[in-house]
Amino acid sequence: MRRIVSVGFAVAAIAMVAACGANGSSSLPDGDSRAGTAAPPATDAALPHRAGSVTIGSAAFPEAELLAHLYAGAMRAHGVKVDIHTNIGERSAYMAALRDGSIGAVPEYSGALLEYLANGTKARTSQSVYTELQAAAAKQNLRVTDYASAQDTDTITVTRKTATKYHLSSIADLKSVAGKLTLGGPAPLRTVPYGIPALKSVYGVEFKRFVPLSPSGSITQTALRNGTVDAADIFSTDPAISRFGFVSLKDPEHIFAAQNIVPVFRNDVLTQPMADGCNAVSSRLDTAELRTLVTKVADGADPSTTAAQWLREKRLTVN
Template identity: 60%
Template sequence: MKRILSAALTLPLLAAVGACGAYGSSAQPSGPQPRAAAATASAGALPTAPGSVTIGSADFPESELLAHLYADAMKARGVRTEIHADIGERAVSMAALKEGSIGAIPEYTGDLLAYLSSASTARTPQDIYARLRQAAGAQGLTVTAYAPAQDADTVTVTRATADTYHLSSIGDLKTVAHRLAFGAPAPTRTLPYGLPGLKSAYGVTFRQFVPLAPTGTITQNALRNNTVDAADIFSTDPFIPRYKLVSLKDPKHIFAAQNIVPLFRRDVLTQPMADACDAVSAKLTTTALAELDSQVANGASPDAVATTWLTATGLAH
């Protein structure tokens, strides 16, 4: 749902249907992350020369921010980089990758896998990544390591609601949801991870479903003025930390993991590119990404925000 609606996520919103690895959300990866070398081992060793790459971004601010983060880190390792921003929806970016006008783009593991392999039922970070490597490889593409950062769906409540009903997990709603209203974009009423998933996985049935436009401003206002008691919000929505909202854990993974992952044409990726992307991904948490998104939402340029963060983390010079 998030990537379908991504064109609507312009300043100051970056949110609407979200679940993440921070603020008590569901799909934070556990165990060691896969390395880029593992993702490309079957195709042989990567070239050691830095190489050059044009990095695309989709038509929403977070994607452009991520493109700058990965591009600048690669540039620090000698890679020649260009950014082609705002190229449109996933169908457009995939066509651009295949015909070669771009060589890489930051992606989201769950949504990308659903695009490349619609029959996949993987939900956890590790399972999605394993299947994504296979699906990408079959199309001449490859992925480097995924980040702990996720921009995925969450069921989010206010701190007051969490405290009143002792909520930390979606399952905790089972005995109280009949008193509560749930807000989300209208398709959530029938999507597998929407009302049907909440009922089948957790036994949660809300008193009322309130259709909301897919913007962070509208959703957080509905929560804060008690129009709804819970809402479907992106995990990197700047309003979550700003207003101390609580995203409930999703241990049964009704929301697919959406870890940030760089996607490359296999014939473009070099070892310095992979190393640079892995270094960024290793440090990029959901909390960090939400803070960077917040800076962009407040008017800072994605390029400047990326440069400052990379310098602070020692990934650029």
């Protein structure tokens, strides 16, 4: 269920991670494999060319901390003075810090941020969400840089055995077999518009049974592995997808809104070198790579060290 419902949920989600398929075991949920390159709205003024300084914050879970270090390192390579303030809390806390100037930037999830800023939206694809997000952000003295193709979004995920048995690659493929299968996920999935109601109305998919599961990722992936459920709502950067060869089914009708990684800045803080650094990361970060990095952190690696290594590998740092 969408980032960031609560700090407790998010931390539990990363532990497996249940957060918010993915390249490697599946395609990106909306089929968009490129980074966002849409031009900012015509009304936006050109960015200052001085390097400037910024404090980048993060939500209180490891993936968010990792992302803050990735974007911070790339901005430093463009001459920006960067401080990092991680683990601020859930969205209401770090957005308040962004608005009052305690921080100047934070990595976000495009669909969730748009929902927060606009109080609802019908946009679902990466580009439509981003276009609306640019406008919504501008109204609140905020500005987003390019989005990454990397997403941390809900997926309907099955084991490789189940995918092979029923020839599943898309949620639509479940229509003829879902009546034999059990779906597991957080209890709200039963009623939220993009959950079971959308599976039925959009795809004609009705599962035999729904099993409410704790948001803990370990509980969900264990239930999927031991056959307690046949399909589960799992976030696309969950390390379990790679570890256990799970298959995240494509979502061609976009019942789950795009959740591309995107940095958001105070408009009066953002400079061109900051944007250039962030855009360099976004242009290279896809879901599979993000999931690999998240897995390393979940296995005990330091987020700062993990980010620095990736930046060196991509030649995005001066170190």
